[in-house]
Structures are given as structure tokens and as C-alpha cells.
Amino acid sequence: MKNRSFLQRIIGAPYVLWAAIFIVVPLLIVAYYAFTDPAGAFTLDNIRNLTDYGTIFRESIVYSVVATLIALVLAYPFAYVMSRKREKTQQIMMVLVMLPMWMSLLILTYSWMGILERNGIINSLLAKIGVAPLNLIGTPAAVIFGMVYNYIPYMILPIYSVMSKIDPSVLEAAEDLGSGSASKLYRVILPLSMPGVVSGITMVFVPSVSTFYISQKLGDGKILLVGDVIERQIQAQNNYNAGAALSLVLMVLIVLSLALMKLFAGEGDDNLYV
């Protein structure tokens, strides 16, 4: 037994070291940069300056909340229809939902640009029937659409995965006890699928609120989100301190909203994946 515990300790050592250096320390470094000036002296200026970004934070949250809700409203019935199909059909439908996730989101976003552009595919079709070109890109709707499009599979899959595990006999029992299809949905399926909804919401909200290329490409640079500002500070201006302060606040924001979600869902499960 002594022997075994020694082996156990050795086997975990690389990961414990790795996680300490490359997961925990980087977060401390973000905090360090957020509270220092370029010379390394302590300052609160970076945090104070964040008030300049109030609107951007608010807009990022509004955009991603709207995108998350739209994704939920579309994904829920989708997952429901999927879970009612024959097992073989379900498998194929799931593969078809997963496939775009395996493609580069960048290339899909480029493809949407080609479809929505001023001289893109939609507008050239409209021109053929004599409709003046529409400005589809560079609008809030385009950015929200991009978020929904890119992340909706992450909403569908967890909801579907929970729904497909609902025991059919539970549904039969509800029917036997006099539930109509509406009450079956609200009183049985909805509560049972809540864990999937919760992880779907987090898996859409987190990447949406922090995206920068969707807003850059589909927002045509007219719409700035938190991700864009971080990207500019770090990559264009080399202002690591401001970028770190923004990242820190983004992280806190996400931790808070995850905690809020858990409170709502009333669940203590740490795992995002169902």
C-alpha cells in the first residue's frame, strides 16, 4: 500500500505543477498588471479608467444576453423535436448539429460576410428583383445573429442530452395522471431539462460576451464589445495594464453571472457539461 501511494503522488506531480504555473499564476499576473502601471508601481488608475468603458460593458452584456435568449428559444424546441425522433435519426441529427462546431468559426463568419455584405449574395439576389441593397453588416442585429449562429450548437447539445435521458415512463405516468401535452411540457419536461438549459446558457453566454471577431467582422468595426477593447489595448496599443484590468473585470462579471445562474437553478453541480 505504501508503494501505491508513492506512485499516486508521482503521477499527479506534472499536472499539479503545470496547473499551478499555467492556470493559477497567470490569473495572479492578470491581477498584478491590473493594479500596476507600466513601471510596475501600484496604482488604481487602470480600474478607475474602466468607467470609460461603461457603455461598452453594458452593450456587450445586452448583446450577449439577447443572443443567449434567442439561442435558447430556438434550441429548446429543436432539442425537443430531436429527442422525439427514432434513435437512429437522433444520432444523425446530432452529428449534423456537431459538424459546424468542428469547422473553424472564423471561416463560417467569413462566409456569412460574403452572404450579408453590401455587394454580397443576399443583396445581389435582391438587386435581381429590383430591391435596393440593404445594409445588413455593421448592425447590432448582424452581431447578435453571428453570436446565435456560432454558439447555438452549444445550446442544443446539452439540452438534447438531458431531454433524451428523460425516462419515457415518467411521461406516460404524467399522461396517466391526466396531463395534457401542454402541462406535460411545463410540469415534467421543462423542470427535468433545466440542468441542460443552465449549461447551455453558460456555454452560449460566456463566449458571446467575450467575443471580438464576430463584432469585428459582422459589426464591421462599428460595434465595439469588451473583447474588442481588450484586443485593441493588448495587440494594437501594447497597453497590458489596461487590457489586464478589462480582462479582470470580464472574469469577475462571468463568475458572478455563473454564480447567479446556479442560484437560479438551485444546483451545486460544478461541472458545466451534462
Next chain:
Amino acid sequence: MKKAIGNIFVGIMYFILYLPLLIMVFFSFNSGRSTSVFKGFSFKWYAELFTNSSDIGIPVRNTLILATLSAVIATVIGTAAAVYIYYVKNKAWKNTLNTVTNIPMMNPDIVTGVSLMLLFVFVGRLMGALNSLNFFTLLIAHITFNIPYVILNVLPKLNQTDPHLSEAAQDLGSTPTQAFFRVVLPSIMSGVTSGLMMAFTLSLDDFVISYYTTGTDFQTLPLYVFNMVKKPVKPNIYALYSIIFLLVLAVLLFTNISGMKENRKDKK
């Protein structure tokens, strides 16, 4: 009636989901340079992919090197870590490990990328280096975000294994190391392979974290695609991704069909 509405809804959703992919495949056959005006049918962008003049060759090669290395290293460290976490008795320590493992999965990519970049820059400055980002920082970043997914795939398999198996092997005279390699590892192998596959594809696809942690001398395919902002996208990149699309489709169909067969066997 209700069923029909459901099917129409699902059909429309799939159409939108696949529209950009259809457009991508369609314009990969464009004889012109545009990705929104179709001139005529041609294979020329596909042909160009396989010539030496192709500018995509190096990013593709870099992406494959990075994904292979990071996936293999992450799988080794991650599998060992999962075994370690599985055997940890101390509740508080186990919780800490699980929480830390969850951090890269919960944090937005941009925060993971920025935090790692700041670490590399910080250490680089301490050592007096002007440019601290390069292939190795990128590799470290990829290993870091891949390990949690390997653990996520391996840990449930470990929970399914019978703890007495390894003890039985040791009672029969194998050393703990032999027991691990001969008994435990084979029973968690499916989790290890799916972890490896997941790590490989995550690494192939990653743009955001790479964007912050790579140096100027090592460009991966997603970075190459992102940098094409200024000049419009050429159909050759669509041709490349159409091939990738076919490959992914084949792999997904294959693994699912074999998975379905396995399921059926299990039921019998």
C-alpha cells in the same frame, strides 16, 4: 400537424446552420477570385492547394505540428492527472484540483489567452528578453487548455472501473505500476482516445488563445485566416476548408456508426 410544424422548424434551422458551409463549398469552385460573385466552375483553387506556390502550406503544416504535439503531451499529463485525482482521498484537495481544472473551461478564451500572454511577457521581461512569445509559448498555451478536456474524458471512465480490479491484480503479484498499465489503462482507454481526439481538434480550431500567445514567426491556419481581413478572402481557403469539411464529416459518420454498432452489441 404538430409534427409537421416541428419538422419544418428543424429543417429551417438546419438550412441556416449549413448555409455558410454550402456557400463555402460552392465558391471554392469559383473560377474568379471573389467569394461572393460566381464567374464559372473550376477546380483551380483545389489544384493550387497542392502546388508549392500555395501560401497555405506553411500554416497548415504548423497547425498540424502544434495540434499533434499539444494533444499528445496533454493526453499524457491529463491521463496521469485523472488517475491522480481519482485516487485523491482528501476532499478539500480534490475539490481544489477540480476547481482549478474547470478554470480554463469556464474562463472565456480571451481571458485565458491574455492571462497566459501576460505570464510569458512578465517572465520574458524578468529574463531581459524583448520578444517573449514564440512557438513554445503557443505550445504551452495549447497544452494548458487541452489538459482539462482530457481529464474530463478520462475521469468518468475511471469512475466506471471496478476499484477491486487493480487490487486483484496486485494480489496476484503484479506491482502497482504493472497493475496500472495492464488493468487500469486498458479499461479507461476509450476515454483516453476520445480525450486525445478532442484535444487535437480543439487545438486545430483554436484561434483566440493562439492569437495572444504566438510569436510572429509561427502562424497557424486560424491565425492565417484571421489575418486575411485586409485583403478579401481568396477561394483557395474555401477549397481547403471544403476538404476539411469532408474529412470531418467522414470521421463523424464513421465514429457514430461504429458507436451505434457497439451500442447494439451492448444491448444484446
